[in-house]
Amino acid sequence: MRAVLLKKFKELPELTDLELDPSLGSNEVLLEVEMSGLCYRDLLTIDGYFPRTKLPIILGHEIAGKVLAVGEDVVDFKPGDRVASLTYIPCGKCKYCKSGNENLCKQRLTFGEEINGSFAQMVKVHERSLVKVPDNVTPEGAAIASCVTGMVLRAFRHVAKVKQDESVLITGAGGGVGIHAVQVAKALGCKVIAATSSEEKFKYIMEAGADEVLLSDDKMVEKVKRLTGDDGVDVVLEAVGQPTFEKSLRCLAWGGRMVVVGNVTASSVEVPLGLIILKANSIAGTIAATKKDLEDALKLTADGKVRPVVTVYPLEKIYDAMEKMRRKESVGRLLLKP
Ligand SMILES: [Zn+2]
Numbered sequence: 551m552r553a554v555l556l557k558k559f560k561e562l563p564e565l566t567d568l569e570l571d572p573s574l575g576s577n578e579v580l581l582e583v584e585m586s587g588l589c590y591r592d593l594l595t596i597d598g599y600f601p602r603t604k605l606p607i608i609l610g611h612e613i614a615g616k617v618l619a620v621g622e623d624v625v626d627f628k629p630g631d632r633v634a635s636l637t638y639i640p641c642g643k644c645k646y647c648k649s650g651n652e653n654l655c656k657q658r659l660t661f662g663e664e665i666n667g668s669f670a671q672m673v674k675v676h677e678r679s680l681v682k683v684p685d686n687v688t689p690e691g692a693a694i695a696s697c698v699t700g701m702v703l704r705a706f707r708h709v710a711k712v713k714q715d716e717s718v719l720i721t722g723a724g725g726g727v728g729i730h731a732v733q734v735a736k737a738l739g740c741k742v743i744a745a746t747s748s749e750e751k752f753k754y755i756m757e758a759g760a761d762e763v764l765l766s767d768d769k770m771v772e773k774v775k776r777l778t779g780d781d782g783v784d785v786v787l788e789a790v791g792q793p794t795f796e797k798s799l800r801c802l803a804w805g806g807r808m809v810v811v812g813n814v815t816a817s818s819v820e821v822p823l824g825l826i827i828l829k830a831n832s833i834a835g836t837i838a839a840t841k842k843d844l845e846d847a848l849k850l851t852a853d854g855k856v857r858p859v860v861t862v863y864p865l866e867k868i869y870d871a872m873e874k875m876r877r878k879e880s881v882g883r884l885l886l887k888p
């Protein structure tokens with residue numbers, strides 16, 4: 551099968567033909583990959599930022615597919631079912647897995663890093679990672695449901711605990727995470743201010759439902775203050791990380807919460823502690839989605855509250871897609887179709 555194989559860190563992955571061993575473990579499911587999301591994490595994996603990565607590895611952790619075959623103990627899935635997968639296989643036994651916080655499972659195995667991923671024609675997954683996709687959700691919607699829609703839903707609902715009518719600032723709002731975060735925040739009843747580094751993306755971000763769009767430039771804090779009656783926003787979803795972090799922090803209202811979900815430079819920031827103490831702000835991180843988040847993300851998509859904003863590339867064009875992502879030229883998620 552065609553697959554994108556990472557052999558060495560800091561080198562381009564190889565587009566190659568591989569033999570797939572057709573045998574399945576008792577709880578394994580073989581999928582025909584329908585669509586797979588390209589994530590900034592893939593670029594960081596290639597650059598060697600995730601030490602648990604086992605080389606050589608087939609990249610790709612944002613998986614939508616169709617069941618081809620199932621292991622002998624699999625009862626919930628059968629050939630022909632359309633499924634979306636978590637970005638990892640949870641252990642199913644630890645305190646996090648047992649309390650519905652399997653995104654924090656320390657023994658989890660991440661696709662495209664510790665186990666072969668979905669930049670290929672087929673992928674083997676564990677039934678524990680899978681959710682059925684409603685009929686009216688496209689492979690595009692299913693491919694972004696875990697690492698994008700579900701992850702963002704968790705950030706807002708579970709970590710920031712947003713309430714209806716609260717104001718939310720989303721950075722990187724033209725990107726794959728940001729533009730869907732705008733839609734999720736609107737679905738949760740929030741007022742959405744979107745920040746982006748590119749004026750060319752304004753139109754798309756407004757179409758996604760943002761109430762206000764602004765540039766994440768030197769005037770960002772001032773503009774956000776003006777739009778919120780000088781109060782600042784209740785919640786920031788920080789999808790860019792280090793480049794916008796301090797400005798975002800200064801946009802928070804008293805008692806405001808920031809959730810960091812991405813860091814494109816993978817570098818550190820200085821935190822003005824006095825500011826967060828005086829304003830009683832909190833800063834949290836979050837990672838991935840749970841099965842419940844994934845199910846709810848698919849529901850939001852089925853209900854038309856989240857519409858995938860994506861560009862689809864054939865798998866062979868992965869290098870073009872990666873280049874687009876590095877240059878921040880794309881709007882929404884880049885998807886690969888085998
Ligand atoms: Zn991802």
Ligand SMILES: [Zn+2]
Pocket residue numbers: 640641642643644645646647652655656657658
């Ligand atoms: Zn676990």
